[in-house]
Amino acid sequence: MNNMDIDHDLNNLLEIEEDEEDEILLSPATLVKIIEEAWLNEKFSPEILPNKQEYVDLLLGQLAAMDDNLENASDRDIKKGVHQLEVDRLKFLVCSYLRTRLEKIETYIEHILKQENERIEKGEEMYLTDAEFNFANNFKEGVDKHFDNLMGIHPTMPISWKNQIVQPNINSFVFAKSKADIESILIDEGNDDETVYVNKDSQIIISYNSVSNLVKNGDVQLI
Amino acid sequence: MDPEEVEFLGEKEIITIVPNFNYGIINLISGDIGPFRAGLPVKVPMWVAVNLKQQQTCKIQQPDWMDIDFLEELRETEKNTQTFTKMPNEHYMALTKSILNCASDDLIRANEIRTLVKDIWDIRMSKLRSSVDLLIKETASYAAVDNLTMMEINSVRPLLPHALDQIYRMKKLQGPRIGSNSTAGQSSRMSYSFRS
Numbered sequence: 001m002n003n004m005d006i007d008h009d010l011n012n013l014l015e016i017e018e019d020e021e022d023e024i025l026l027s028p029a030t031l032v033k034i035i036e037e038a039w040l041n042e043k044f045s046p047e048i049l050p051n052k053q054e055y056v057d058l059l060l061g062q063l064a065a066m067d068d069n070l071e072n073a074s075d076r077d078i079k080k081g082v083h084q085l086e087v088d089r090l091k092f093l094v095c096s097y098l099r100t101r102l103e104k105i106e107t108y109i110e111h112i113l114k115q116e117n118e119r120i121e122k123g124e125e126m127y128l129t130d131a132e133f134n135f136a137n138n139f140k141e142g143v144d145k146h147f148d149n150l151m152g153i154h155p156t157m158p159i160s161w162k163n164q165i166v167q168p169n170i171n172s173f174v175f176a177k178s179k180a181d182i183e184s185i186l187i188d189e190g191n192d193d194e195t196v197y198v199n200k201d202s203q204i205i206i207s208y209n210s211v212s213n214l215v216k217n218g219d220v221q222l223i
Numbered sequence: 224m225d226p227e228e229v230e231f232l233g234e235k236e237i238i239t240i241v242p243n244f245n246y247g248i249i250n251l252i253s254g255d256i257g258p259f260r261a262g263l264p265v266k267v268p269m270w271v272a273v274n275l276k277q278q279q280t281c282k283i284q285q286p287d288w289m290d291i292d293f294l295e296e297l298r299e300t301e302k303n304t305q306t307f308t309k310m311p312n313e314h315y316m317a318l319t320k321s322i323l324n325c326a327s328d329d330l331i332r333a334n335e336i337r338t339l340v341k342d343i344w345d346i347r348m349s350k351l352r353s354s355v356d357l358l359i360k361e362t363a364s365y366a367a368v369d370n371l372t373m374m375e376i377n378s379v380r381p382l383l384p385h386a387l388d389q390i391y392r393m394k395k396l397q398g399p400r401i402g403s404n405s406t407a408g409q410s411s412r413m414s415y416s417f418r419s
Contacts, residue, residue, distance in 0.1 A: 028252045028253065028254075029252075029253050029254045031252075032252060032253045036232070043224060044224075059252075062252050063252075066252065078244065078246055078275075078280070079246070079249050081274060081278070082249055082251070082256075082271055082274060082275075083249070083251070085270065085271075085274055086251050086252060086253065086270075087252075089231070089270065090252060090253075092231070096228075169388065171388065171391055172384060172385075172388050173383070173384035173385075173387040173388055173391075174384065175368065175376050175380070175384075187364050187365055194364075196365070202367060202369050203367065203368045203369050203370075203371060203376075204365055204366065204367050204368060205365060205366050205368055205383065205384065205387070206364075206365040207364065207365070207387075207391065210365070223373060223376060
C-alpha cells in the first residue's frame, strides 16, 4: 500500500464516522483536543466526571485504522516514523485518561456506585460507561468478599465500618482556566458565601465545589 | 501531574523548522503538516521537529521570542513588576528545554539563552513562593493566578492546594463569625494581591 492510500483511507474513515455522529462535523484535531481536555479535567477533579465514551471510541477507531495502515507502510518512509510517533502519543493520552478513571473507581468504589445507582433511579445520564460500571460492580463484589472472609473469623467484630464510605473531597482546591465569561462563581468560604465574576481566559485557584458544574458543562478547564 | 506530562502537552506547540528533504503533506490525526521543501521553512508541532532533528533531516528555527535582547528585557520587566508578566509562550520552559537538548547547534548564542530563561524562571518561582506565602497568611478562599504557565502551576501543586484545603476545613469548623460579611469580603479581595 502506498502513501496515497493511507491518506485516502484515513479520510474515508473520517467521513464515515462524521456521518455516524449525527452529521456533526468533528475534525480529528478537535477530537484530540476534546480528549486532551477530558484527560486534564479527569486528572485534577477529585470526583469522577461524566464519561466521554463516544469520543474515546472515535479516537480509538482512528488509532486502529492508522495502526493497520502502518503495518503495510514501508519502514523507509519518513511518514511512517511520524505517524507511528503520533499514534503512540495518542495511545498514551487515551490510556492515561482511562486509567485515571479506573483509579478513581477503585478508590471511591462505594461512593461512586451509590451515586450511579441514584442516577439510575432518577433516570439521569450515568457517569460511568457500561464497561466501567461492570468493572465497578465486580470490583465491589471482590472487595466485599475479601473483607467478609477476613472479618468472618472474628464474629464479635463490629460492622459499623461498612458505613464509613471513602468519599472524594469535593472541596479540594484546583487550578482552573475559564473558557468563557462567567457571570458568577459562588465561593464557599467555609463560613460565608460570596460570588465572583470571572473573565474568559483567566486562571484561578479555587475550591472544586465552586466550579464542578462549570467543569462538567465545559465552561471551565482544570489545569 | 508529572513534569513529563506537562512537557508532553508542551510538545504540541508549533515551531518552525527548515527540512533538508522534499516530501508531500502528511495527514496526521491532529492535523496536516507539510508539504516539506528542502530549505523552505515549515511549521510543525515540537514533537515532529524533535523526531526529524534526531534523524538529522531538519534544522530547528529559533523561535522569535528566543532572542537575547527580548529575553533580557523580559527578565528586567519580570524583576521590576510585582505581577507575573505574560510569557511569550505557555510552555516556554519545556520548549527551551527540548530545543536546547536536541538542537542547540541550530541556535545562536544557545548558552546565553539557557541562562536567561533559567533566570526568568527563577525570578518567577521566587515571586510565586512569596505570593503563596501571602495567600496562606491571608487564609484566602480563591485567588487569580493569571499568566502563570502550566509548568509553574504544576510546581506548586503538591503544596498549595492542600494548604488551602486545610484552611478551608478550619474555617468550616470555626463557623460563621459575627459581623463576618465585611471581614470575609476583605479577605477575598486581598487575595487578589496574588495578581496585583
